[in-house]
Amino acid sequence: MERYGFESLVTYLTSHAGSLIHHIPKVRNLFVRKARQAAYEYLIQKNPDRRPILVQMEKLQIALNLLDTVLNRIEEGLYSKNAVTRASTLLIQELILEPTGMTRDIRENFKAKYGRRPPGFLVIAPTQRCNLRCKGCYAKSHAGSGGTIPFPILDRIMREKTELWGSHYIAWVGGEPTIYRSQGNDILDLAERHLDTLFFMYTNGVLIDRGMARRMAELGNILPQVSIEGFEKETDDRRGKGVFHRILKAFEVMREEGVPFGIAVTPMRHNCDLLTSDEFIDFYFNKEKATLAWVFQYMPIGRDYSLDLMITPEQRLRLLERERELLWKKRLFYVDFWNSGPLADGCIAAGREGGYFYIDGNGWVMPCPYYQFSPVNIFEVYQNGGNLNTIYDQPFFEAIRKWQDQYAYARVGNEMGNLLRPCPIRDHHKTALEIIRQYQPRPEDEDTERWLQDETVHQGLIEFDERLAELMDPYWKNVYLKEESEEYKKTTSLKREIQAQAII
Ligand code: SF4
Structure with missing residues (x-):
């Protein structure tokens, strides 16, 4: 007390x-x-x-x-x-x-009961509906698609994640969060009820006008992350004509009202180099004043998925090298869901310690937005008297957490698996399929059902993984692990430099 x-x-x-x-x-x-x-x-x-x-x-x-x-x-x-x-x-x-x-007590109590520390956050699609119809959308969203989570349920999820897990973070994805409406509430009403939580809102940005920006600035707990594909041509090609200019307008009102914002990019085969170019970085960080950037490489799943849009293993290695330059030389927060595996100690899906679950607009709970299989629905869990820990307990999720542990998370030092290819669904596709076939979770929808039966896409991903291992394993060993390597030796001076930065 x-x-x-x-x-x-x-x-x-x-x-x-x-x-x-x-x-x-x-x-x-x-x-x-x-x-x-x-x-x-x-x-x-x-x-x-x-x-x-x-x-x-x-x-x-x-x-x-x-x-x-x-x-x-x-x-x-x-x-x-x-x-x-x-x-x-x-x-x-x-x-x-x-x-x-x-918070410490909550996390320790959780660990005493489940043997691991609790998840750190949730990724939620408050609604599956969207005002745009982008090419290759992983969430398959558009104006007529999908469900919406009723406000009281969303509110309860927010409360429970703090009470049961000590979590203060949420990522809203889509659909488009800014079009969420339920029982007279919009998504900012939810943020207002949970001021102890920070909300990262992944949005296409086109509906952020001055009024919305002003409300977000007053609340202070919403950080919009706006999706862009490059400059005007690339953004409008994928998202629709005029979208780029509407985004720039949203940036302007957010700057003027005081809303911190970031950008989210999707590297594909045709725009991969552009998204890390000096011109791009200069425009979004120095001119438009983004605070951070998230990288979600295109994954061949969702609407009209295609292996040809996915970056090649060679491009992925190039992307990694450039991202490390942005980290060490440009000193930016530019974080890749896959290549930045070392920053998170590997895959954080399926409720890993400090990681998350994904809940879609129909209440289906999944390991992550790209691993679109669900053993459980939050609406049913609540109807049957359960709570968020009922979700945590699902054997399908536990199997993924076990794989994460065995691959890297529970290992130490040089025994860890290669954190530069951390992803079960993309980088270890065979393993992900085995877990899906063993536990038989429900495909999120008909598109995912078809995807599961598509041997061509599975074969393509498995070949991708084999080549990726050929490229990334030597890099991991030589750069991150091999203490006598030139790269690694530099860590002594880097350590001094970091120490100097840390104690300024
Ligand atoms: S399954 Fe893959 S995409 Fe999802 S959190 Fe893990 S590494 Fe990231």
Whole structure:
């Protein structure tokens, strides 16, 4: 009881600290220094899971890159007071003060019961409907498609993820979250009821006008991540004529109102190099002032899937090298769902520790948006008296978590599997199929049912995996693991440099 009283005090102080961080540079610098030190001590000095040192240094560097960009954006006056307050409150509680919090008790109780720490967040499609009809959409969304999660259920999921898992993060995907409507509520009404949660909203951005941007700035807990495909030609080709200019308008009103935003890109065979080019980076980070970028390589699943749109293994290696330059030289937060496997210790699907489940607009719960098979429906779970832990308990998900453990997550140092090809459904396709065939989860819909029967796509993915292993395994060994290699030796000076950044 006393501890929770202390936690209320901490919450009070940290929420006021957010306001000070926003207004007073000296307080801001002190906070940043504390955050850097805490990250350095945890990742490099403590290294509790005994990961390879270069893996830990990349995690620290990406955190420092994000912190520095955020600091610059605050100084440029691009974030609202509430955005700074909400994010810093969470960061202080998670990174600096977490050991004293109720969150710690929840996570430890979960571990005592299930043998692992709980998932860290959920990816949810509040609605499967969308106002656009993009080519090759993995979610197969359009105006007439799919269901919508009723507001009270969404609200309950939000509450339970905090009460049962100590989680304060949600990613909204689509469909298009900004068109969500249920019982007179929109998606921002939900964010307003859960101010202790940060919402990453993956959106096509075209409906973000000044009114919506102003509401988001006032709430301060919504971070829109806007999908783009390159510049005007590439974006309009895939998403529809005029979309690029509407996105630029959305960026403008978000900057003016103080909403931090990022971009989300989908590398395909034709635009892969463009998405990491200097011109592209300069435009979105320096001119448009994005804070971060997420990379979702095209996956041959969903609407009109095609192996020919997927990047080749050679392109993937090139993409990795360029992404590492953006990490180490350009100092950006540019994170790839696949190539950045080292940053997350591998695949985070199926409710892995700190990872997530995906819930679609019809309530089907899946390992992730690209692994479109479900053993359980949240609407039915609630009707039958269950809760989010009923989902966690499904044998199909446990089988994936076991694979993650055996491949890399439960291993230490050089014994870890190659984190540069972490994905069961794409990089270890045979394994994913075996798990699907053994546990017989329900395909998400008819498209996925057809996909499951399509031997051509499976064969294509298996051949992709074989070639990927030929390219990525030597890279993993020589760059990340081999201590006598030139690349690895550089880690000593990098370590000093990181240390210097961390204790500035
Ligand atoms: S299954 Fe693949 S795409 Fe999904 S979280 Fe794991 S690595 Fe990422």
